Structure formats: C-alpha cells, structure tokens
Amino acid sequence: MGDYGAGLRPGERAPAGYSAGAVPSRGRLAAEPECTTRSPFQRDRDRILHSTAFRRLTYKTQVFVFHEGDHYRTRLTHSLEVAQIARTVARQLRLDEDLAEAIALAHDLGHPPFGHAGERALDKVMHDFGGFDHNAQSLRVVTGLERKYAQFDGLNLTWETLEGLAKHNGPVDVASAVAKVARRIERWQSLELGSWPSAEAQVAALADDIAYVAHDIDDGLRAHLLTLGDFEGQPLAGPSLQRVRASAPADNGRAVYELTRRLITVMIADLVTESRARLAALAPQSPEDIRAAPQATVGFSAAMATDIARLKAFLFERVYRHERVMSVMRDAERIVADLFAKYQADPAAMAEAWYAASQRLDDRRRARLICDFVGGMTDRFAIAEHRRLFDATPNLR
Template sequence: MNVELGLGYGAQALASYAEQPTKSRGRLFQEPESPTRTPFQRDRDRIIHSSAFRRLKHKTQVFVYHEGDHFRTRLTHTIEVSQIARSLARALRVDEDLAECLALAHDLGHTPFGHEGEDVMHVCMEPYGGFDHNAQSLRVVTSLEQRYAEFDGLNLSWETLEGLVKHNGPLLDASGRPLGKFKDSELPFAIREYASRQDLLLHTWPSLEAQAAAIADDIAYDAHDLDDGMRAGLFAIEDMKDVPFLADILADVDSKYPGLEESRRIHEIVRRSITRMVEDVITEAMKRLSDVQPETVEDVRAAGRCLVDFSSETSASEREVKKFLFARVYRHEDVLAVRRLVADVVRDLFARFMKEPELMPAPWDKDLAGLDETGLARRVCDYIAGMTDRYAIEEHRRLFDDTPDLS
C-alpha cells in the first residue's frame, strides 16, 4: 500500500525563508525517511518519547516539587513554551513543527532544582570545563539517550541540533573565537565534542524557528513566574503597580472587570502579558524581515542579527519585569532558603560520587577504571544532571544521614 506524503508534508504554506522540511540536511546516522512525517515531526516525536523529557515532570521550575501541584515544573513550562513558539512560527509562516521541536528540547539538559542546581553543578565542574544546561541538552539528544539499536542519542535532524545549540545566537565569530558568555573561556565540552563530528555553523544566526523558540522561552518564563509568584504569596497583585508594563495591564483588567475575584484577576494579568509580548514580537519580526528581506533560510543565518525579538520599547519593559521577578521571587527569602538546602544536596552528591564512583548505580558504574579524572567528573555530572528533584533527594538520603527536610 502506498502512503501519501501529504499527511506530514504541505499542511502549512511556508515562507521561502523558513526551514523547508523537504530540504533537511539529514541526520548524522543515515536513516530511511518516514512516509508519513516530516523530519521535524519525527524529531518532535522522538523528543516526546525520550526519558529525559519524561523526567522534566519532576524537575524544578522555581518551586521545588513538594511545594504544590499547581506550580510550574520544567515539563509544564516546556509545554507552555512550545505553544507560544508554535503561535509565533505560524504568524511568521515558518515551520511550526521545528519551532515546537526546539521548544520541547530546550530544557532537557537542566539539572534538578532549577537554576540553583545548574549554578552548583557549574562550580563543581569548573575544574573540568564547567557546566551549561544548553550544552547538556545537546549531550542528552546526541549521546545520553540510549534507546535505539543503531546509535546513541536520538539522531535528530541537522536543523534541530543547530537550533538547539544556538537558539540564543551565534556561539563563534567569523574567526572562530567564542562569543557571549563564552567569550572569556571556551565553548562547553558537549558542543566542542559534537562540532568535531558535524558542522552546526556555530558562527551564524540560527533559523527563525529557533529564534521563535528562544523568545517564547522568555515570554513563558516571565508570565508564568508572575503567576506562580502571586499564587505562592511571594508578592501581592498591587505590587505590580511598580512596573509600568504590568501596571498598565492591571489597570486594564480592573477597569473592565471591577471586583473580579483574585484567581481570575491573576489569570487575566498573565494571559494579557503573554498576548502583548507575543503580538509585539510578531510586529517587530515583520518589520525586521521587511528590512532584511531574506529569500532563504541561509539569508536568515547571514542576517547578522536576531530577527525574532521584542521591540526596543517592549524589550525595556521585559527587563523591568525580570528585575521585578528577581527581587520579589527569585531572591525572596522563602525561595532562597530552599535553594540553599538543595545546593547542599547537589554539592554533596558530586563530591561523594567523585570519591566513590562505584556507588553510582548501573550503568553509570560501568568501566570506571578507564576514566581519567575529567572523564569521571563528566560521568558524575551526567548522572546528577539527569536526576529529578525527588530522585536527587532519595540518592542523598541513601548516602548521607543529614538529608535536608524540604517538606
């Protein structure tokens, strides 16, 4: 029986500057094409079925898993990012499946306990090249997921890997020197290792699909941390009047719905924040595309700047929202108290496994004799980074008598 390609291909009228699924550069390990799915739809499905994706359910966004069922986890955050990324991609007429795929994969490398876990892991790994969750996401999908008979990793398409690695922009300048947060050091090990196997054009901008996923992450983060922060009682709705962008939204909600009950009032503020940011990005992206007039995705890569971003006005407003969240949520004493406890968990686990690596369960305890100190540190890092919050607590309780009580 012949299967029509139309099930996966051609459902969306793509702009010429979009990634074209029929022109994918392929996979590191050659595989037959699917007759019913585009390469990007296939990548998305592989990510969703991965172990690392399932573990996001029990990884911290801001609040540790025990603090309530209504707060975001890495998984719910990831789903929310993917929804916004698809909306942006649809408006810009680029490939929705690829944008969704990149959104779903963007946090696969996160440690347990959110950014606190990442910060501690970076300190632990500093003598061995440091830790970066974006690079770890690449390591997950190219090496650590071991499900398929013919290769390690998920064997994702070139376009997905490129977008995953550099969704925030180029990592190298034209002469090969690191950029951004890596400019005074070197690229993370996972990126350097994979770049030696497949050229991901680290000196160029990524596709519009990757840029859409990146800005979707910012939008989701801001809006939903506001939501969780208010519902957790870390600040009051009225406190948002200190931020003009939020004050304007609050005034609009209260004018239209006077006396609205608190939970609905919070939701109206959050949804309108998302809408305003998304609409601003679409408008600004259309302006930049009109200025650059790219004909192909290669023109997007060579544009020399981000094309999917906030306007300068909304960018300033978004920075104010982040500043507010930093003061009222991320640096709130209740949050910091838990962060200090979970930092000790990650730090203790790393030190113990470096000293006694045979305490790691199979398959992490395999072939330890062949590892030098850097190789061992990377093995320990991979193991801990893949843990959920609660599994990290369980491992700490197995090995130590003084595991912090997070209840």
C-alpha cells in the same frame, strides 16, 4: 490568546521561503530512511517527547521545588508552555511550526535537579573538569546520553534541531561550553556557530522569555511572594492589571489568570509585529539569508525589550532572590554538591551501570560521567539518593 495582527487567517499556514522547512534538511548524523508519515522535524519533536530526559522534567524545578505545591510550574509544564507559544508565533511568521516546537520542547533537557541552583552547584564542583552549562548539557543529552535506539546513541536529531539547541540564544562564542560539545557534532558537519540560527530557533528562544516572565508572575502570586497590587506602576504588568480590574473579575484567581494571559498576548503581539517588520526589511529568500543577517530577524521592539528587562529585574528582586526561595535553593545546592562528592569518593554508590562505566575512565572523564548521572536526576530522586547516602538531608521548605 487573541488577534496577533493582520496577515494570516486563523489556522492558516503557508510556510515562506525563509522557513527552515522550505528546503531539504541537512540530514542526521546517523543516516536513516525518511519517515513516510512525518516530516523530519515532526520526527524530531516526537523523539524528544518520547525521551527519558523529557519525562524527567516532570520533577525538575522551575522556580519552586515540586513538592511545594501541585500547581507550580515544573520544567516540563514550562517546556510545554514555551512550545505552545513558539508554535503560535511560528505560524504567524510563516515558519516551520514543528521545528520551532521541537527546539522549544528540548531547550531545557539539560537542566539538572533544582534548576539553576543545581546548575550552580554542578558548575562549581566541575570547575577543574570543564564546568557545567545546561545548554551544553541539552546537546549532550540529545547526542549521546539518551540511549534507547538500536543503531545510535542519542536521538539522532536533524542538523536544524541541533543548530537550534546550540544557537537559539544567538551566535555562540568559540570558547563556550556549548561550542565544546558542538565540536563533536561538527566532525559530521559544522553547526556554523558564529552565525544566527534559523528563525524558528529565534522564535523558540523568545517564546521561552514570554513563558517564564508571565508564568513566574503567576507562581509568585500563588506563593504569596507577590500581590496584584505590587504590579501597579510596573511595565507591562501595570497597564494589563488596570485592564483586568476594569473588567471586574469575579475572584482573585480569575484576576491572576487574566493578568498573565493578557501579558502573553501583549508580548506575542509585539514580537510578531516587530519580526514582520524586520522580515520585510531583510526580504530573505531562504533560511540562509536569516542565518547571514547582521542582527536577529525575530525580536521584540526596543520599547518592549526594555519593558521586559525591567519586569525581569522586578521578578529577580521579589521572587528569584526572595529569601524563602534562596534558602531552599542553598539547601538544594548542598544536596547536589554532596551527591557529586560522594560519588567521586565512592563511584560504587552510583547505579550499577554508571559505576561499571566509571571504572574505565580517567579522573576527568569520570567526573564528567558523575556529572551526567547527577545532572540527569529529578528533584525527588536526588532527595531520595541523599537520604540513602547521608544521615541528614535538608527539608527544602
């Protein structure tokens, strides 16, 4: 990725006192003996990697449905790319790399099939039952819906990883869907929803921005919704494209990769430089000083934040809202809505264990269970279920 600024030597890691790893973890909901070979946050990362929900991300949409091509990002590859960027930034800022990676790997576990299209559909059908939010669902997954351990439901992650999942985008409104899920956790101890999260969680959130901006450009070019020439005059991408062309790449494929990697490098460099300046001004002595800060401690410069916002607006217009993408997503929303309605009318159409569980619930709790069942599906399983239950299924192409 290149040199992201003076400071640490390549490969050097010296966690600072403001790192979440500099103090003992606040623990886990279900008490467990510590692992003799891994830190608590390494253990969290490993549990996330081995979870069923993480494997399902293989066949969950990022922008393009999985069968549209082998090289488009999925939620899994996106999450891996976010984790790599998060580790890079965390190392430069002397943070706990394992915690940043764990939060990055888990941040999309709650996404339903077909990405944001599935989220819109589930939120609509759940309107009278509390709605649907993928960030809240990620918390539900790691605190209950994963059921593989003998002593507890969920993954029994540390307080710090749960805090990062709940608050990685900043302080949480008490009326939000995330806050409603967090209240169950807070019977154990408060996630302090009104404060900033750890610096590691802030890193994970901005690594997400870096990854999806750069790689959605790659996927948009691969899908022929964009051409390299479209980026002339665009913020960030335009200057990077000029440097790419000056290097005279041998073919278009190499030019695309050169563009995206240079974009990632520029955004990481700005994030590290600006965050170091904020850290120097705040002079935090502990992770609690990060949480109590009056603003985010990790962030882009004002100029970079403006350029990224403009580039996101360009991608929304040219890729996310392109009729080819929207047509597929409308059909995907129909599949999700149809499945929910079918299971609501006939719970026996669900998998046997889910049907059995639904029989003990009132209407509101049964709707949430059906939502959990549909929300956990991969794209391909949702399509297969729709074909099993309905006479006609959209082709999603």
